[in-house]
Amino acid sequence: MKELKYINKYFKKYAVQLLLGIFITIVARVFSLVTPSYVKKSIEVLERYGGDLISKSEAKEILLQHILIIIGTALLAALFTFLMRQTIIKVSRFIEYDLKNEVFDHYQLLSLNFYKKNRTGDLMNRISEDVSEVRNYAGPALMYGINTITLFATIVPLMFMTAPKLAVYTLLPLPILSVLIYKISKVIHKRSTIVQQYLSKLSTFTQESFSGISVIKAYSLENKINNELTDLAIEGKNKSMDLAKVNAWFFPLMVLLIGISTIFVIYIGGQQYINGEITSIGVILEFVIYVNMLTWPVAVIGWLTSIVQRAEASQKRINEFLSITPSIKNDVLEDTPLNGKIEFRNVTFTYEDTEITALKNISFTIEKGDTVAIIGKTGSGKSTILDLVARLYDVSSGEILLDDVPIKKLNLNSIRTEIGAVPQDAFLFSDTIKSNIKFGKENATDEEIIAVAKKAVVHKNIMGFNKKYDTILGERGITLSGGQKQRVSIARALLKDPKIYLFDDCLSAVDTETEEKILNNLKNASKDKTTLIVSHRVSSAKNADKIIILKEGEILQIGTHNSLIEIDGYYKDLYHAQLIDKEN
C-alpha cells in the first residue's frame, strides 16, 4: 500500500463525496438487513397460525404487512445502492481523470531523450491500463470493501445473537471460499495479462500491416503476413482458452460453497429445532438468506486483495515515471522576449542513447535578422544544431547564447514561442488543413491562413481539394504528398510570425521551381528574422548571409556563396555538381 499512498491527495480532494458515499453504503446495507428478519417473522406468523394462536385473517393481515415492509425496505436498499455507486464510482472516475491528466502533463514536460528510451506502447499503457487499475482500487475496491465491512459488522453480531452455534457452522465455509476466490483471481489476472499482451501484439501487427500495406503489396508479402498473423492469432486463442478454463471455475465454485453453507444451515438448524435449541423454523430461513448475503462479500475479499495488489503495482510504475525529472528544465519563470541573435561557443553534443557525438566543438555567431544556411552530408549534425537552438536538448559542453544570454537563463517557453520550426519530417495531425496551419497561431483569421499558404505556395493545391481548407488529413482523410506536407508545415511556421525560423531540409520534396518561389517569399517574410536553413541544395543556400559547411560534426567551411565558390572544397564541388545536374 506504500505506493498507493500517492493517491491519498485525491481522496482528500473528494473527501466530501467519499464520506457521503460511505454513509450511503452503510444506510443501503442496513435497509437490506430488514428482509431476513421479516422473513423469519413471517414464518413465525405461519407457525402461530398453525398452532391456533392467531386467526386466519389475522395471519393474512400480518403477512401482508411484513411483505410490504420487505418490499419497501428492499426498494430503499436498491435506491441507496444506486446512490452508493453514483457517489463512490463517480469519485473514482474523477480520480482517474485527474491522474490521467497528471500523467499526461508530465509526459509533455519530459524531453525528447525520454521518448527515445521508452517505447510508445509502454507510455500508452501507463496512461491507460495502469491508471484504470488504480481506479479499480479507488472505486470498486473501496465500495465493495466498505460494503463487506458493513455487512459483516451488522450480520455477524445479529447471527450470534439469534443462534450462536448455528452462526459458527454457517460462517465456517466462508473463509475457505475467500481463499479459493483469491487464488483463482490471481490465476485469472496472470492469464488475462498474457491474453492482453497477445491482443496488443496482434493489434500492433495488424496496424503495421495496414500502415505498410503498399510495401506488402509491392513485394507480394500477403501470404507471409497472413501466415504470421495466423500464428499470432492461434497463440492468442490458446491463451484465451487457458483464461476461459479458470474463469469457468469462478461461479461454480461460488455456487458450490453457497450450497454447502446452505446445507449446513438446514442440517444443523434442523437438528437444533428438533432439540428445541432454536424456537422457530424462521431462524433457519433467516440464516439461509444471511448465507446468500454474505457469500458475495466474502468472495469479494479475495477479489479485493488481488485488485489492491494490481493497483499497487500499477501505481508503482506511475510513481516511477512521475519521479523522472525533465532533463530540460525551465529555471526562469518570467518571460524573456527574444530578438534573434544566436551564438554557439565551443559546443559539443553527444546523444545519450546512441553516444554519437553529433557536434564537436562548434562556434559561430548569427546576427539578428541574418539568414544562415547549413550544408553538409547526411549525419553531419545539421538537424542537431537546429534542435539545440530550440533547446530540445542541452549541450554536452560549451554554451549557446541567444541575444548574448546563455540559453539556460532564458524562459523555455519564450524561446519556443519565438521559434518557428519546420522539421525534416513534417508532422501533420489527423485534423483539417486549416487546424494544422492554425497550430502556429490559434486565433488566426481565414485571411491570415490563406496569406501564409500562398507564401508557402500551397494555396492552389489546397483549393484543388473538395473541402479546401476544411479537408481532413491523415488516416481519416486525404494523404498529402511529401512536398505538400512540407509546404503546409512551412505555412504553419510563417503564421506564427516568430523571431527565429528553423527550416530543416523542408524543401527537399519540392521541385526547384517551387523551391525558388518559396525561397523568394520566405526572403520577404523573414526580412528581419533570424533564419537557419538546413539543406542539401546550393539553390536553398546561395542567397544566405552566411553558409556553414559541416562534416562529421565539425565546421569544414564558413562563408558566403560568392566566397565559398572561389575556394576549393565541399561547397564548390557541390555547386558545380548541382550546376551540371541542372544544365543536364
Ligand SMILES: Nc1ncnc2c1ncn2[C@@H]1O[C@H](COP(=O)(O)OP(=O)(O)OP(=O)(O)O)[C@@H](O)[C@H]1O
Ligand atoms: N535523436 C537522436 N538520437 C540519437 N542519435 C541521433 C539522433 N539524431 C541524430 N542522431 C545521430 O547524430 C548524428 C547527426 O545527426 P543529424 O540528424 O544532426 O544529421 P543531419 O546532418 O541533419 O543529417 P540529415 O542530412 O540526414 O538530416 C547522426 O550520426 C545521427 O545518427
